[in-house]
Structure formats: C-alpha cells, structure tokens
Amino acid sequence: MSKYDYLIVGSGLFGSIFAHEMSKNGKNCLVIERRSHIGGNVFTEKVENINVHKYGAHIFHTNDKKIWDYIQQFADFNRYTNSPIAIYKDELYNLPFNMNTFHQMWSIKTPEEAKKIIESQKKEIDTETPDNLEEQAIRLVGKDIYEKLVKGYTEKQWGKKCNELPSFIIKRLPVRFTYDNNYFNDLYQGIPIGGYTKIIKKLLKGIEVKIDTNFFEDRKKWENIADKVVYTGMIDQYYEYCFGELEYRSLKFESETKNMENYQGNAVINYTESEIPYTRIIEHKHFEDTASSKTIITKEYPIEWKKGYDAYYPINDEKNMKILEKYQKLGKKEKSTIFGGRLALYKYYDMWEVIKESLDAVKLELDNLKK
Ligand code: FDA
Known part of the structure; x- marks a missing residue:
C-alpha cells in the first residue's frame, strides 16, 4: 500500500479542488508544486495592501449557478464588472x-x-x-x-x-447595439475579496503541500508515493516529448509601483496599436477598489514560447492538435494517472470551466471507487 491515495501534481485550481474534495471524502492527498507558491496562474500576492494578479488579470465570470455557489464557499466576491x-x-x-x-x-x-x-x-x-x-x-x-x-x-x-x-x-467578435460596456454576458461575475490565493489556501487547508517540488526531478519516487497521480502539468512533458513538443504563446509581465493613487482609472486598458509592444496595462487596485496611497501596474507582453518558459495560450492549430491526439491516446490507457487542467488537456479554460472539470473528475473517481 502506498503512503498516499493521491499525489496531485500542481496546486492550481484543478489540483486544489481535486485535493480538497478527495480529502473531504477521507482520502489522503499530497500536493506537489514546482513554483514557490500555491495557486497556479490564479495566484495573487498582497503588495502595498493591493492584491496583485501575478499571472495576468483574473476576473471570475460564469453562467453556471452551481459553480458560482461552489466557489463562494471559499470567498466573498465583489460586484466587479469587466469594462475594459x-x-x-x-x-x-x-x-x-x-x-x-x-x-x-x-x-x-x-x-x-x-x-x-x-x-x-x-x-x-x-x-x-x-x-x-x-x-x-x-x-x-x-x-x-x-x-x-x-x-x-x-x-x-x-x-x-x-x-x-x-x-x-476568431469565430465570433461580439458586437452589441446597446450602450453597455459590460464585457461578459455571464449572469455572475466578480473578484474574490482578499484575492484568489485566499481561496486556494482554504481549499488546501489541512492537506500536505510541498512547494518548489518538480514531479520530474524525482519522478520514480513521486509515482510510487501514492496509489494514483493527478497530473496537471504539460501532457507532452509527461510523455517526455516522445511525439514532439506542443506549442504555446507565452507572456512576460513587467510590474511597477507608482507613487500615486490612481494611474489609469481602470483595471484593464488594452493598447491596440502594433507600435506599442505590450497588449495591456493592468492596474490591480481597481479590481477590488483598494485604499492605498500607491498603485501597482503591470504591462503584459506576449512573447514566443520556448521550452522552460511559462506556457500560457495553447496554439490549437492542426499541427499541434495532431500531436495532442497521439498523447491523448496514450493518456486513455493510463490506469493510475488522471490528467486535468489547462496544461494536461492543452486547452484554454476559464476558471469556472476548470472548477467544473475538476468537480466532474472527482465525481467520476468517487463513482469508480464505489464499483
Ligand atoms: P494552472 O496552470 O493554474 O496550474 C497548474 C499548476 O501545475 C501550476 O501551478 C504549475 O506550476 C504546476 N506544475 C506544472 N508542472 C509541474 C510539475 N512538473 N511539478 C509540479 N508542479 C507542476 N480565466 C477566467 O475565468 N477569467 C480571467 O480573467 C482569466 N484571465 C487569464 C489571464 C491570463 C493571462 C491567462 C493565461 C489565463 C487566464 N484565465 C482566466 C484562465 C485561468 O488562469 C485558468 O483557467 C486556471 O488558472 C487554470 O488552472 P489549472 O489548475 O488548470 O492550471
């Protein structure tokens, strides 16, 4: 018998929800995370009393009432409306x-x-x-x-x-013939008061977590430590790139603290001309209307992705989808590995979708255990 029921690779939304729900069901989980913090790309960090979205603007929005109710167990949300x-x-x-x-x-x-x-x-x-x-x-x-x-x-x-x-x-470019600057059509949207890391901390409360720990640095040890592995990292890396690398677009974030209360008057401003190298400037305090005499802004630069860089947007073109299909075929044969989240599935997911995927994976797993 292994020491743990589940080893969860990655402490993003997918991994944290899986660990939380399985622990609630009496399972012994260990979460390992290669970064120096939990939360994956939804990680927020308090600086100058402002919750900084370290991996780009994260605005929670969904039409799914079940997911909206679920996430609110872990934080109160404000009534932020995205109007870039x-x-x-x-x-x-x-x-x-x-x-x-x-x-x-x-x-x-x-x-x-x-x-x-x-x-x-x-x-x-x-x-x-x-x-x-x-x-x-x-x-x-x-x-x-x-x-x-x-x-x-x-x-x-x-x-x-x-x-x-x-x-x-570009399948659709929504055009609206009303004076309505609300970016999302969803019924529910907001920002968790106190930041996303607060949610992840609550999800992982009482669960053993090791940060700065890369699954691949001691793969054998990690595979043997638990009965099953829940893997939320890159699928091509899991299979040692045997069919080739999947391509991504990456991002570079450049943050600065400004000695002023209000820099741009809005959380998100897009710069649409090609001469300016960044796509947008985020001013974090406006997500939560934070009182602070200073402000923090982040410029977001899209960059070419290379092995070792953070992977952000999958390039789901024909070439990459063919490679993905091969990895997915191998994945289907795995008996003791569950793949989940945006990197393992090579798919752009909004947060509500990842939460739903993770809850569905938990349900499937619990149903299988009953058989
Ligand atoms: P995530 O990447 O968060 O977690 C995976 C974790 O696994 C990471 O922490 C990683 O370090 C870890 N890991 C990987 N390999 C490992 C290894 N070998 N060993 C150990 N750990 C390993 N959504 C939305 O609803 N509203 C929004 O406004 C935005 N905004 C947004 C902006 C930008 C710039 C991006 C790129 C994305 C968004 N999103 C979004 C999407 C949102 O970020 C996404 O849905 C979730 O973060 C996905 O959570 P996952 O758990 O799938 O992956």
Whole structure:
C-alpha cells in the first residue's frame, strides 16, 4: 500500500479542488508544486495592501449557478464588472464593441446608423469562407474596427500578421447595439475579496503541500508515493516529448509601483496599436477598489514560447492538435494517472470551466471507487 491515495501534481485550481474534495471524502492527498507558491496562474500576492494578479488579470465570470455557489464557499466576491478600455494612438474606445465604441469611432448615436456603417464595411469581404483572420474579422465587424481595435492587438498576441493567421481563431467578435460596456454576458461575475490565493489556501487547508517540488526531478519516487497521480502539468512533458513538443504563446509581465493613487482609472486598458509592444496595462487596485496611497501596474507582453518558459495560450492549430491526439491516446490507457487542467488537456479554460472539470473528475473517481 502506498503512503498516499493521491499525489496531485500542481496546486492550481484543478489540483486544489481535486485535493480538497478527495480529502473531504477521507482520502489522503499530497500536493506537489514546482513554483514557490500555491495557486497556479490564479495566484495573487498582497503588495502595498493591493492584491496583485501575478499571472495576468483574473476576473471570475460564469453562467453556471452551481459553480458560482461552489466557489463562494471559499470567498466573498465583489460586484466587479469587466469594462475594459482600448487605446489606439491618441484615441480611446470602450470595449466590448458597443454603441459607445461606435459613437467614439464614427460620432453616430443610433443603432441604425452603426449597423449601416458596419454592414457596408463588411461587404468589402464578400466571401463566406474567409482565408485568414483578417478576412474573417472584417467580415464580422467591418474595416474600421478591425484596423483600429483588432489588427495590432491580435498581431502582438500571436506574433504573426493577421493575414497569415487562420480564420478559426476568431469565430465570433461580439458586437452589441446597446450602450453597455459590460464585457461578459455571464449572469455572475466578480473578484474574490482578499484575492484568489485566499481561496486556494482554504481549499488546501489541512492537506500536505510541498512547494518548489518538480514531479520530474524525482519522478520514480513521486509515482510510487501514492496509489494514483493527478497530473496537471504539460501532457507532452509527461510523455517526455516522445511525439514532439506542443506549442504555446507565452507572456512576460513587467510590474511597477507608482507613487500615486490612481494611474489609469481602470483595471484593464488594452493598447491596440502594433507600435506599442505590450497588449495591456493592468492596474490591480481597481479590481477590488483598494485604499492605498500607491498603485501597482503591470504591462503584459506576449512573447514566443520556448521550452522552460511559462506556457500560457495553447496554439490549437492542426499541427499541434495532431500531436495532442497521439498523447491523448496514450493518456486513455493510463490506469493510475488522471490528467486535468489547462496544461494536461492543452486547452484554454476559464476558471469556472476548470472548477467544473475538476468537480466532474472527482465525481467520476468517487463513482469508480464505489464499483
Ligand atoms: P494552472 O496552470 O493554474 O496550474 C497548474 C499548476 O501545475 C501550476 O501551478 C504549475 O506550476 C504546476 N506544475 C506544472 N508542472 C509541474 C510539475 N512538473 N511539478 C509540479 N508542479 C507542476 N480565466 C477566467 O475565468 N477569467 C480571467 O480573467 C482569466 N484571465 C487569464 C489571464 C491570463 C493571462 C491567462 C493565461 C489565463 C487566464 N484565465 C482566466 C484562465 C485561468 O488562469 C485558468 O483557467 C486556471 O488558472 C487554470 O488552472 P489549472 O489548475 O488548470 O492550471
């Protein structure tokens, strides 16, 4: 018999929820985490009394009442509404694309006027099957919005020209003909008061956790320490890259403390022109309306991913999906490893989706144990 029922590799949302629920069901769990802190990418750290989102802006939003109720056991949420601003050269626009944006862009006031302009610009691309992202975007929102608000931002994000990117990246570009700057359509959204790390700490309370501990540095030992492994790291690394590396986009975060109360007046401002190398500036105090005489801002630079860098956005193109399929085939044969979370499944997940995946994995596991 092994010392633990489950070894959980990774203390992000997936791993922490799995560990929490299994411990509640009497199982003995050990969590190992290669970083120097728990929480994965939702980690927040208090600096100058401000909860800093260390791995980019994290706004909780969902339409799933069960998930909303579940996460609120671990924190109270504020009523934060995500309403980002876009800056293009010296022009300022509201996002998502809505009547405020159209007024700022064309000085029009009514939905009818806005629709007319967009429809006439969309006609410039007269194909139903766009060849690339540029054509797809113009087909969806017309030329002006594409050139000022989509083109530069997207090219920075992916490191490629829009006419070289596949059209599937942009399936939809939501356009709203009301004066509504709320970015998400979801029923529930907010920021946990006190930060996300508080949630993770509550989830892992009473569970043994080892930080600065990489599964691969002593793989044999870790595999033998528990009956089962729950693995939330990169799937290609788990299989020693035997079918090749999966590709990602990475990010570089540059934070600075400013000796002023309010730097930009909003939590998120996107910089959509290609000449500015970062995609956005986050001003963390606005997520929670924190009292502090100082403020902390973070510039987010998309960068090329290389082995050893933090992997953020999977590049789900045909080449990578073919490689993934091969790893998934091997994964299905595993009897004592459960794969979960964004890195093991090579998929961009919002937080609510990861929570749901983890709760589903727990249920499946408990059902299997009863058999
Ligand atoms: P996560 O990556 O958090 O956890 C995996 C953990 O495993 C990491 O801590 C890692 O260090 C550890 N690990 C990996 N390999 C290991 C090894 N070999 N040994 C030990 N440990 C290992 N979602 C949302 O709903 N609203 C939002 O606003 C945002 N914003 C956002 C911004 C940015 C820039 C990104 C990249 C993502 C978002 N997200 C988001 C998505 C959100 O970050 C995501 O859903 C969760 O963090 C995923 O949690 P996981 O547990 O799957 O992975």
